[in-house]
Amino acid sequence: MSDVVGIPGNRIRSFVERIEQIESEIKDLMEAKKEVFSEAKGEGFDVKILKEIIKLRKQDQDERDEHDSLLDVYMRAMDEAGPAPVAEAA
16 A cells, blocks of 8 residues: 555655655755854845845846836925924824
8 A cells, every 4th residue: 555545645745745845955055044144234234235236136127217217206295295294182
């Protein structure tokens, strides 16, 4: 009864072991990434800015241009609206 209802156990084991190996590699890569950020921080670089650069580099130029345009439009709209009214206490 090595073949339970036609389910190929060796094939399942192969998938599971491959996924486990990939998860292990991802864990190692995440640790390596953390170490690089730590090294950069130790040399005085702002990690938040580095992460922002990485995020921007993942976008294509059109996506970045659209983001920058919308940001500019929203900022100008806020500036033109003037200061926010102060809420009065009840």
